[in-house]
Amino acid sequence: xxxxxxxxxxxxxxxxRYARALTHNVDRADDxxxxxxxxxLRKHRLFRPRGPLRPxxxxxxxxxxxxxxxxxxRHAPPLPLEGLIAEPAQPAPQPGRLxxxxxxxxxxxxxxxxxxxxxxxxLEGFSYSEAAELLGVPMGTLMSRLAxxxxxxxxLTDTPGEPRLRSVK
Amino acid sequence: MSRSTLPVTEAELMAYVDGQLSPERxxxxxxxxxxxxxxxxxxxxxxxxxxxxxxxxxxxxxxxxPGRLVPHRMRRPAAPSWARxxxxxxVLLALGGAFGWTxxxxxxxxxxxxxxxxxxxVNAHRVYSAENRHAVEVAAAEQDHLVTWLxxxxxxxxxxxxxxxxxxxxxxxxxLPADVDLEAGPAAQLxxxxxxxxxxxxxxxxxxxxxxxxxxxxxxxQDQAFYWANExxxxxxxxxxxxxxxxxVARAVFEQLTDGPYxxxxx
Numbered sequence: 001x002x003x004x005x006x007x008x009x010x011x012x013x014x015x016x017r018y019a020r021a022l023t024h025n026v027d028r029a030d031d032x033x034x035x036x037x038x039x040x041l042r043k044h045r046l047f048r049p050r051g052p053l054r055p056x057x058x059x060x061x062x063x064x065x066x067x068x069x070x071x072x073x074r075h076a077p078p079l080p081l082e083g084l085i086a087e088p089a090q091p092a093p094q095p096g097r098l099x100x101x102x103x104x105x106x107x108x109x110x111x112x113x114x115x116x117x118x119x120x121x122x123l124e125g126f127s128y129s130e131a132a133e134l135l136g137v138p139m140g141t142l143m144s145r146l147a148x149x150x151x152x153x154x155x156l157t158d159t160p161g162e163p164r165l166r167s168v169k
Numbered sequence: 170m171s172r173s174t175l176p177v178t179e180a181e182l183m184a185y186v187d188g189q190l191s192p193e194r195x196x197x198x199x200x201x202x203x204x205x206x207x208x209x210x211x212x213x214x215x216x217x218x219x220x221x222x223x224x225x226x227x228x229x230x231x232x233x234x235p236g237r238l239v240p241h242r243m244r245r246p247a248a249p250s251w252a253r254x255x256x257x258x259x260v261l262l263a264l265g266g267a268f269g270w271t272x273x274x275x276x277x278x279x280x281x282x283x284x285x286x287x288x289x290x291v292n293a294h295r296v297y298s299a300e301n302r303h304a305v306e307v308a309a310a311e312q313d314h315l316v317t318w319l320x321x322x323x324x325x326x327x328x329x330x331x332x333x334x335x336x337x338x339x340x341x342x343x344x345l346p347a348d349v350d351l352e353a354g355p356a357a358q359l360x361x362x363x364x365x366x367x368x369x370x371x372x373x374x375x376x377x378x379x380x381x382x383x384x385x386x387x388x389x390x391q392d393q394a395f396y397w398a399n400e401x402x403x404x405x406x407x408x409x410x411x412x413x414x415x416x417x418v419a420r421a422v423f424e425q426l427t428d429g430p431y432x433x434x435x436x
Contacts, residue, residue, distance in 0.1 A: 005240040012238055013230040021226040033238055041243065103221040121187055122219045123226055128189055143180045150183070153218050 007053045008040060014054070014124060015061060021119050022065060024108050032068075036061040055134045058124070062116055062135070099157070106156035114149035117142055177201045177208060186215040282377045283385055283403070285348050287396050290372035290405035291389050293345055293358050298368035305341030305360055315342050319357035323375055325402050329359050330371065330425040335418050337361035337369055345372075353377045353403060369408035369415070371422055376401055386416075395419035399427055 015036060019029035039060050107115055113135075120131040132142040177198050184190040185198045202208045236242055297304055307315040312329060320326045322344050329339050340360040347355045353374035361369045380398040387394050393415050395406045404426060406419040 008240040012234050012240070013232075016232070016234070016238070017226050017229040020229045021222065030235060030238060034243075037238065037240055037243055041240065100221055100225055103218070104225055107222070107225075119222070119226075121189075122222045128184070128187075143183070146183060147179055150215055150218060154214060157218075 004053075008037060008057065011054050011057050012037070015057060018058065018119060018124055019061060019065075021107065021123055022115065024104060032061055032064055035064050039064070055126070055130055058120070058126075059134050065116070066112070102157045103153070106153050109156055110149055110152055114145045114152065117145040118149040118153075121146065177205075182208060182211060183215065186212050186219065282351055282353070282380055283383055283396055283398070285351060286353065286372075286374065286377070286403050287385065287387060287389075287394050287405050289345075289348055289356065290358075290370070290396075290407050291392050291394055293356070293372060294368075294370045294392060294407035297343065297358065297360065298370060304368075306343035308341040309339040311341075312339065319344060319359075319373075322355055323357050323373060323402075324354060325373075325375055327357065327373055327402065327426060330422045332361050332369075332418060332421060335414075335421070336363050337418065338363075340368070347374070351377055363410075367408070367410060369406065369410065369418060372405040372407065373426070374403045377403055386412075388412075397423055402426065 012033065015033045016029060019032045019036075020026065023029045023032065036057060040057055043060075107119075110118070117131060117135060120126045120134065121128065126134065128139065128142060132139045135142065137145075181190065181194065181198055182202070185195065185202070190198060202212050307318065309315070309329075316327065316329055319342055329342070332339075338361060340362050342357060342359040345356040345358055347353060351374075353376070356372055356374045359371040359373070361371070363369075376398065380403055381400045383396070383398045383403075385394075385396040387396070391409050392407055393409065393412050395416065397404055397419075404422060406415065406422050408415050408418070410418070
């Protein structure tokens with residue numbers, strides 16, 4: 001049991017990061033993580049995962065997120081972006097603050113499925129096959145979610161003057 | 170056409186940007202990206218997206234973790250149901266002062282007894298149903314002895330349910346040690362088998378406080394488990410048969426095991 005707790009603990013920072021990006025809300029994100037850990041502690045005897053703990057924990061968190069969303073389908077009031085974006089301790093070299101705020105807003109406008117998939121890859125570094133398994137979808141579905149997410153982000157963050165791209169054949 | 174001259178697909182270009190391309194294709198895609206402005210523009214844009222996301226949320230992982238998210242501090246029981254709290258309160262009231270803390274065992278469990286029991290039943294099923302020569306301690310040929318022995322050891326008269334109507338023949342049974350956390354006492358495992366060798370086990374223990382009337386159906390990996398409890402026993406039926414086949418089996422076990430003189434409040 002203690003090793004199990006240690007293993008979960010090691011995953012908490014990543015779970016928080018993922019939940020924060022998923023919800024763009026500090027309290028909601030941490031509530032999700034707390035529910036996730038509680039469920040993991042309760043379920044570990046019966047559903048002890050065979051492999052590593054990390055994908056299992058993300059799976060629990062995503063299930064909780066989906067269930068919650070089903071309940072409060074009405075969307076939260078517009079996002080107060082100020083203060084939620086991690087105040088860059090080291091000023092971001094490339095994208096300016098405006099571009100970052102735009103990206104944060106664009107991410108939240110993506111359908112949940114697409115956002116969940118993209119963040120697993122880009123933010124958490126899961127492999128495509130791990131992410132597909134964790135989400136319970138075939139690889140092709142994952143890839144098309146990623147492609148649609150990227151295309152939508154491009155449109156949503158399109159700044160005038162940027163080269164317009166057609167889709168890759 | 171060789172691997173290196175295949176056209177670059179959108180998925181491949183994404184995999185390239187996400188660092189998930191197989192080494193053999195990476196060089197080819199890299200060359201194509203350098204040669205084809207459209208591919209290059211896409212790759213650059215996607216990379217910007219990745220960077221922006223990482224800049225936005227990456228630092229969250231370095232924030233100090235609030236205490237409520239530290240697993241070691243969270244190891245407390247899940248909120249007990251009101252019924253259990255009320256039961257515990259009664260026990261506390263009844264026992265009072267010196268014995269007051271006895272009630273803690275009821276409220277302070279880490280998880281419901283049924284989860285412990287189901288897990289034990291499924292584990293035992295996995296271990297012994299895979300055995301050929303040592304699947305049981307006492308074979309069905311000595312059924313009378315088997316039933317008497319197990320009944321004595323779990324201190325509950327049980328009969329081996331007759332499941333021949335479902336094509337399940339009794340193989341035999343064994344006694345298993347108790348879970349140290351529970352007061353259920355040792356467990357009896359009865360094993361049944363279909364003509365084509367599919368095994369179903371019935372795992373029976375003495376009753377556990379607060380479990381009477383409980384019911385649970387759960388899928389664990391390949392194994393389906395049906396659990397129920399009454400005032401006298403807890404029983405878990407485990408097998409890999411399809412749920413629609415196993416469910417009537419579990420019901421038959423319930424009916425036969427609760428039909429005796431020791432049946433509890435089950436209707």
